[in-house]
Amino acid sequence: MLLQQLVNGLVVGSVYALFAVGYTLVFGVLDILNLAHAAIFMIAAFATYALVAAGVPLWLAFLGGCLLAGLVGIALDRVAFAPLRRRNAGTLIPLISSIGVSIIIGAIARGIWGIDERHFPNALGDAPPIHLGAITVTTVELVTFGAALALMLGLSYVLRATALGRNIRAVAEDRVAAVLLGVDLEKTIAMTFFIASALGGAAGILTGLHYNSVTVDMGAGIELKGLAVIILGGMGSITGAVVGGFILGAVETLSVAYISSNWRDAIAFGVMFLILVLRPRGLFGKRALRAA
Amino acid sequence: MRTFLSIAAIAALALTTPAFAAGKGPAAGKTVKAGVIADVTGGAGVYGTPQKNAYELANDDIKSGLIDAGGANLSFEVQDAASDGNQVATLMQKFTTDGSAVVLGPTLSGEAKKADPIAVKANFPVLGTSTTADGITSLGSCVYRVSLSEAQVIPTTIKKTLKSWKYKTAAIIYGDDNAFTKTNGDIFKEQLDKAGVQIVDTETFHQKDVDFQAQLTKINDKKPDLIVIGALAPEGVKIIAQARKLGYTGHLMGGNGLNSPTIYNDAGPGAAGTAVGAAWFIGANYTGNKAFVERYKKRFGGDPDQFAAQAYAGAQVIAAVVKNGATTPAEICSGLKALPLAKTVLGPIGFDGNRDVKSAPVILQIVKGGFAYFK
Numbered sequence: 001m002l003l004q005q006l007v008n009g010l011v012v013g014s015v016y017a018l019f020a021v022g023y024t025l026v027f028g029v030l031d032i033l034n035l036a037h038a039a040i041f042m043i044a045a046f047a048t049y050a051l052v053a054a055g056v057p058l059w060l061a062f063l064g065g066c067l068l069a070g071l072v073g074i075a076l077d078r079v080a081f082a083p084l085r086r087r088n089a090g091t092l093i094p095l096i097s098s099i100g101v102s103i104i105i106g107a108i109a110r111g112i113w114g115i116d117e118r119h120f121p122n123a124l125g126d127a128p129p130i131h132l133g134a135i136t137v138t139t140v141e142l143v144t145f146g147a148a149l150a151l152m153l154g155l156s157y158v159l160r161a162t163a164l165g166r167n168i169r170a171v172a173e174d175r176v177a178a179v180l181l182g183v184d185l186e187k188t189i190a191m192t193f194f195i196a197s198a199l200g201g202a203a204g205i206l207t208g209l210h211y212n213s214v215t216v217d218m219g220a221g222i223e224l225k226g227l228a229v230i231i232l233g234g235m236g237s238i239t240g241a242v243v244g245g246f247i248l249g250a251v252e253t254l255s256v257a258y259i260s261s262n263w264r265d266a267i268a269f270g271v272m273f274l275i276l277v278l279r280p281r282g283l284f285g286k287r288a289l290r291a292a
Numbered sequence: 293m294r295t296f297l298s299i300a301a302i303a304a305l306a307l308t309t310p311a312f313a314a315g316k317g318p319a320a321g322k323t324v325k326a327g328v329i330a331d332v333t334g335g336a337g338v339y340g341t342p343q344k345n346a347y348e349l350a351n352d353d354i355k356s357g358l359i360d361a362g363g364a365n366l367s368f369e370v371q372d373a374a375s376d377g378n379q380v381a382t383l384m385q386k387f388t389t390d391g392s393a394v395v396l397g398p399t400l401s402g403e404a405k406k407a408d409p410i411a412v413k414a415n416f417p418v419l420g421t422s423t424t425a426d427g428i429t430s431l432g433s434c435v436y437r438v439s440l441s442e443a444q445v446i447p448t449t450i451k452k453t454l455k456s457w458k459y460k461t462a463a464i465i466y467g468d469d470n471a472f473t474k475t476n477g478d479i480f481k482e483q484l485d486k487a488g489v490q491i492v493d494t495e496t497f498h499q500k501d502v503d504f505q506a507q508l509t510k511i512n513d514k515k516p517d518l519i520v521i522g523a524l525a526p527e528g529v530k531i532i533a534q535a536r537k538l539g540y541t542g543h544l545m546g547g548n549g550l551n552s553p554t555i556y557n558d559a560g561p562g563a564a565g566t567a568v569g570a571a572w573f574i575g576a577n578y579t580g581n582k583a584f585v586e587r588y589k590k591r592f593g594g595d596p597d598q599f600a601a602q603a604y605a606g607a608q609v610i611a612a613v614v615k616n617g618a619t620t621p622a623e624i625c626s627g628l629k630a631l632p633l634a635k636t637v638l639g640p641i642g643f644d645g646n647r648d649v650k651s652a653p654v655i656l657q658i659v660k661g662g663f664a665y666f667k
Contacts, residue, residue, distance in 0.1 A: 115337035256506035
């Protein structure tokens, strides 16, 4: 049973991690919490569902969903954050602004798609599960895990080895110095939002596919968990978000397996509390992104 | 020729509206407004929306005479509580003071526990159509429900399935943060104990969860003959699909919450055979049931579920009471008490001394593309 539970935890954790990576990227660069991240998670899943339902192949629909999420992210920055940034509004006002956008996106989605749960037609879930000894995995779980891992590795590469990545790290390190050195601030921020939102969107699409369920309020469950994961990992730390995501997935699963499902969330958050007591800045310090 | 045509037209009109023509009762011509509190949006929107649809249909059917309200101008005003407990309370307050004669709803048992006391304080009648948890009708002397409680459905479900499946061990998985699913789990546990079935594991989840694999892996490890699911349809669908995915091959069983088209449409082929104890069967032969299903489908483009059927039955019950002359809250309260069996889409129903509905549960089984009676 332990092996199967670890597999369950890994798959769940990979989605938490992917969601949290985008969340923490924006924080690392701008020092703001983008609480509309969960709304983008949802809107990408719906867009992909709509494309698949219209006959678009799944892989293309997936890319379309991520692209839309990225563009919504840029629009979100333009509408909710950029005007406040120009006025030096601090960090709390953008937080409220992002909650507002999140509510608006939710209302629009509800207007277009209603409140019914949607299911992907002929989703990957139809493929028979694969049995490997004591473990059972489905194609959709393998795809979810693989895609989440590939996207996170891709992000790590972009941040480490490309001009864009250098610009993003420079802005995260010191916005004024980056501008003085010739970094286009607004463009870099827009690209940060694009990447962060596309990754959050990908997490939404994978969640929708994994459970074959897309609903307007599907972001509600992951919003708080994502926040917990990035605090656990260390605000702004990409590595921390990834490790934190897998820790949360594993702790949740194992607490059900070996203690009790009644206590799942209490145990998961209790463990995070303990880690934070021991390491108040999270597992990977406060500014790890800048050293990435 | 013209005379003949008009006679024919009048005759045709009379034929299509027989109940209306026959239904001149003591309340004829009087206006009676019934308030409906339903979660049309928000988390419970999947249950409140079919309810709203059913009342819209009932309003039309009262006008056309298909539901006989004795010639009274009875209408149901649906207000959306948006799955928000505070809004449910606000709406209850509104309906008890705005000239309405009765309140139908709210959608969830938890909401009823919060809001019904407001009506009770105002000596106002409430008719629940989807509240199935324990302790709802005992909130006040004029709180009724047409929804069979879990306590009424589950014993029959176990008796019938045990006879045919002969299970000796069972595991229970239920939602512990919702009055309905919690009651579901508690009563299943109590009744399985009573029947001598050994419960090898009990797991819980929260509403809106999508991943049940940790719990189901644990259950599957203990190889129970039966898994009992105390869930509403959205979670139930995923529990069934994930249990089968993890290789569980035993029996599956649930209560009212699983009596939804979602279960047979979305849970995959592994759902076939699942037993569902319920208050209503879409294919039942009761007077008006088939017509209700047909008209609902035509108007809203999908099968009605139990929430819709029970809401429609609630409207039929209120119409029957109004037909007998009740038009004020006090009269409707005593009218409900005195009501002999009313013909509804749930079958003929009345109320017992505890104001719970008297009707027989149906035990269903999922077959390809729908439900059938359990064999």
